[in-house]
Amino acid sequence: MSIQWNGVMPAVTTKFTADDKLDFNMFEVNMKAQLEAGVSGIILGGTLGEASTLLEDEKRELVKHTVALTNGKVPVIMNIAEQTTRGAILAANKAEQDGAKGLMMLPPMRYKASDHETVVYFSEVAKNTSLPIMVYNNPVDYKIEVTLDMFEELLKYDNIQAVKESTRDISNVTRLINRFGDRLKILSGVDTLALESILMGSDGWVSGLVCAFPAETVAIFNLAKAGRIDEALKIYRWFLPLLELDINSFLVQNIKLAEVATGIGSEHVRAPRLPLQGSEREKVLGIIAEGLRTRPTLPDYKNL
Template sequence: MSIEWKGVMPAVTTKFTNDDTLDLNMFEVNIKAQLEAGVHGIVLGGTLGEASTLTNEEKSILTQKTVDIVKSKVPVLINIAEQTTKAAIEAAQKAEKDGARGLMMLPPMRYKADGRETVEYFKAVANNTSLPIMVYNNPVDYGIEVTLSMFDELLKCGNIEAVKESTRDISNVTRIKNNFGDRLKIMTGVDTLALESLLMGADGWIAGLVCAFPKETVAIYELQKAGRIKEALEIYRWFLPLLELDINAKLVQNIKLAEVATGIGTENVRAPRLPLIGDERSHVEQVIESGLKNRPALPDYKSLQLVH
């Protein structure tokens, strides 16, 4: 079982009702908007998906629901963010039963594992599932960096295939290419560095603001891939103030507000998160309002796929 690691894969938000249960109806509305825009995969249960607040049963329901909605058009991945190796293996095996086609995987949560422990953690999961794995490398937010020497060891596992590159160091894309060629696919994971990373050779983009602006996000990817860099850059420059809502501690609330503005979400979050208020809310609303007011006309970016 393998995945084509390319294109735009939204790290989707989890939709909640006013009663704090899964809002599967609005969830489906958003997933269908992503598919209509031409995304290349769906990633569930990441930071944006409020993974730390979801029960195992809810993760299972979301996986099965998404698999049902996409009907094999694109792969469905779920994030593994666990405190123990045992729990991570169980989560991977449950995801496989639920129909997921791949895993995004963080290093161990809470305990700051050293390099040896982190490698063994990833390998133990890889050796106990047939699903392809994308290692989420985000030392800025999670405190553990997966280094090139660690990837040397990890790539002995055939199903560790990709990295979500979120180190914030653009030159890391080139280092990975120089060291591993196409053996380790690169999905850029920082919205505000996305186009730069793609132009340096990243294969795809695990995106955040795509949750509210799917067409613009896919258009940037397709245009740069087709060599129409100037057009991609114009959209990206318009997009940047919105993309900056993703590199913020309140990214979930920010992006859910944007989803409300584009009609494909609600702002319900799960406590301890609370909806934005006051000046913080006003600022985010102004950024979104300005973005909508100046929203660019998009070329027929889907037809560009024919020339790849």
């Protein structure tokens, strides 16, 4: 299965049981909702997926289970976030062996690599896997920016195909298109800039709140791409307070609370994360409750 790098691709949460095991029953509930809504791919093991807390065996089990569950309907993409080049290559090889069809890759973790070191890091992984790669460019959270000049070097590898654009600079979408045209697919990686990014020409949206609101997320994307901007904007304006739950250090807890409210997730997180408490919890629950109270009726967005 080739990856088109377009549409809505959820960066899904990892579901846990109360005794801290992988919860594949609840995971399946969420996957069915994502597929029914019309997502274009499933991304595992990102920040929202609590990848830094997952054991190696759990990551592999998660990939294998998702591949079986999606059954070829959409590609399964595994996030690579490693400290060493060797570790990243091994992780990519394991994901490929387990049935993943693509990779999302962060720059080296913890060490702030130079531009040259970062290019070599991505290049070595690209040379050692046949899987297509989406570079996750998020200098705000991970302190390393993949610049246009760095992409110029990276794009000599055919399997480096896309960028999850999370610089927070909306004009960067236009810079990327002007420089690389269709050679580099662009997916918005910031929920609160998603519609703006799509209107500037992004090919897709890697979303967080889609985990709780899959239909609304895909509707916004499809309507915008169909030129029905007013309808997309109306849903997006309703969605924005919820989308802001994704640009917060408690994004995992926030989005899992939203999944509980929509019936397609649980609140269980893995320590050191803990469920929200006190005034912060009440604030988030209030945002979610208002979103549900005013939840819009969607047009037939699947047949545009």
